[in-house]
Every structure is written in structure tokens, then in C-alpha cells.
């Protein structure tokens with residue numbers, strides 16, 4: 001059978017889309033999506049209907065999969081997150097949201113009567129996940145810098161001592177890049193003699209930054225996490241949204257079920273899962289290597305500092321957290337919001353210095369910002 005052909009109009013539509021996306025790439029500075037990668041060596045794999053259905057570690061009847069590559073990817077992430085040997089499990093998810101859903105699901109299965117605590121700076125999807133799961137929850141106050149208010153955590157835990165806590169910690173909040181300190185959280189639990197507790201770490205972006213810096217904030221399994229979700233399409237970069245969830249093995253055993261039809265353990269949330277995304281992540285990890293990753297991450301951090309300096313130099317009150325590529329500043333005037341792809345939240349906005357955000361892109365943005373300063377807007381941060 002001849003391959004079906006597109007009409008000239010449809011072909012034009014695709015060409016228009018290509019032109020539109022190409023023009024936008026350099027303007028995409030507000031979302032943590034690395035635009036700098038080349039997966040052309042993998043394009044030949046797009047001709048197969050591959051599928052990683054089931055647990056990547058249990059094998060599956062659907063053998064057109066890339067689970068051997070997936071296991072390598074997950075093992076590398078486990079090393080980045082300082083998981084103890086033989087005490088971890090994980091899989092490649094469809095993104096940070098699925099990873100957080102998994103962590104909260106395992107937390108809830110571990111403590112069905114538990115209460116989930118999360119700060120008001122937490123990603124919007126978390127409240128939805130908790131509603132879906134019917135998990136009791138309490139939103140905590142945040143400090144002005146975006147970090148969890150530990151006093152509010154302490155007080156809330158004290159009041160609800162009868163229910164085991166499931167703590168949702170942000171390792172890099174969406175808007176301000178703030179990191180909730182896992183050691184502080186664990187010490188509050190100890191202080192209150194709460195022995196039954198589950199801690200999930202949402203390390204969507206910073207989970208691929210902190211393993212490569214000299215002086216990382218406590219964020220990983222060594223600091224007391226029970227599960228960690230990290231996005232793949234953020235710092236590593238991928239045209240298919242993806243991520244990795246890691247959890248301590250003993251927790252996962254609680255949710256595992258054996259399914260005859262797929263010949264696999266049903267430990268994952270999704271049934272059919274991308275077999276291409278793990279291949280992309282594997283390729284990226286293997287072409288960059290640890291030195292390449294360290295170089296990429298530290299380059300982003302240096303340029304983030306450069307962006308803070310440049311914005312401050314034109315009178316914009318910009319700042320960032322230690323080890324964060326998220327540069328926070330007051331929401332710019334409308335003309336800037338139209339020209340650049342930025343993510344505002346109330347009166348603040350941020351620039352996220354990903355690998356494709358070069359010094360020349362930062363310069364162009366700051367020049368535009370400086371020219372627009374005669375338009376009405378508020379330069380001070382609330």
C-alpha cells in the first residue's frame with residue numbers, strides 16, 4: 001500500500017507549525033524546558049511500536065520494549081539521588097506530575113490514615129493528586145522566599161499527632177526555586193517523636209542540579225526522602241515530557257500486583273508507557289556523561305547569576321536561591337510578557353536559565369526590559 005500523502009494545504013500547515021516553533025525556541029525563557037538537544041541518531045527507532053508496559057524490572061510479555069535502557073536510566077538517577085544499594089526501585093514516568101502522584105500514592109498506601117502536608121508554594125498539580133486519591137491534606141504557610149514555614153509544620157504536626165504525616169517537600173519550587181530542607185523536616189519529626197512518617201521529595205528541576213554542585217542542600221535519600229520525583233524533559237531535555245520516580249523498595253512492595261495479561265508486575269501508574277522517552281534520557285546521559293552534566297549545570301548557574309546582575313544593574317529587584325537557575329523578579333510590563341515566553345504568578349515572574357538560555361538571550365531580554373521600563377509596572381517584590 002502506498003503511504004497516504006498529505007494535501008498541499010496540510011503540508012503547509014505543518015511547515016507553518018515548524019516555523020512557529022523554531023521562532024519561539026529562543027524566547028522560551030520562563031519554563032524549565034531545555035531546548036538544546038539533538039536526538040537525530042535515535043530517529044530510526046520511531047518506526048517501531050515500542051511500549052514499556054509494566055514494571056521495568058520484572059520483564060513483560062510485550063518484548064518490543066526498551067526496558068533494559070530504562071533500568072540503566074533509573075539506576076543512574078538512583079545514584080544521583082544517593083539511594084542505598086538494593087533499597088530502591090523506580091521507573092520512567094510521563095513527567096513530574098506522575099512521579100509526584102506515585103510518591104503520594106505509595107505514601108498513602110503506607111499510611112492510609114495519614115495526612116499529607118504541603119506548602120502553599122507547591123506545584124498546582126499536587127492538590128489535584130490529593131483530591132484524586134482522597135488523601136486528607138493540610139496546606140502549610142510558606143516563608144516569603146518560597147520555602148516551607150517549618151514553624152507551621154511543627155504546629156500542624158503537633159495538633160494532628162494521631163495521624164501519620166505524609167510530607168510533600170519541594171526540592172525547587174516552581175516559581176521561586178526554593179528548597180524545603182529535608183534534614184529540618186526529619187528533625188522536627190524526631191523532636192515530636194513521630195516515628196511513622198513518609199517524606200516525598202518533588203525534585204522536578206533541582207533533582208538534576210543538586211547532584212552536580214559542590215554544596216548541595218539536603219534533598220535526597222541520604223537526607224531522609226522515601227521517594228523522589230525528577231523531571232526528564234526539564235534539565236536533561238526531551239521532546240517527549242518524561243521523568244523518573246524513585247522510591248524505597250519496601251514501600252513499593254506494598255503496591256505491587258502481578259498481572260497475567262502483560263506478564264509483568266503492575267507497579268507503575270500508567271499501563272502503556274513510552275519506550276522512546278527512556279531511550280532519549282539514556283542517550284542524553286551517555287553522550288553528556290557526568291562531567292558533561294556537571295559542566296552543563298554549572299554553566300546554567302553561572303548564567304543565572306549573570307542574569308541577576310544584569311537585571312539589578314537596570315534597577316530590577318532580581319534574586320535567586322543558592323544552587324537555583326530560577327531568577328525571580330517583579331512581573332514585567334505587558335509588552336515583555338507578549339514578546340517573551342514567561343511564567344507569571346500574581347506580581348512576580350521568573351526567568352529560568354536552562355542550557356539554551358545563553359548570555360546573548362539574557363542580554364536581549366534585559367535590553368527589552370530596560371526599554372519597556374517607561375510602561376506602568378511595579379518594580380518592587382512583595
Ligand SMILES: Cc1ncc(COP(=O)(O)O)c(C=O)c1O
Nearest residue numbers: 095096097123172173174204231
Ligand atoms: C516543582 C514542580 N513539580 C512538579 C511539576 C510538574 O511537572 P510536569 O510538568 O513534568 O508534570 C513542575 C512543573 O513545572 C514543577 O515545577
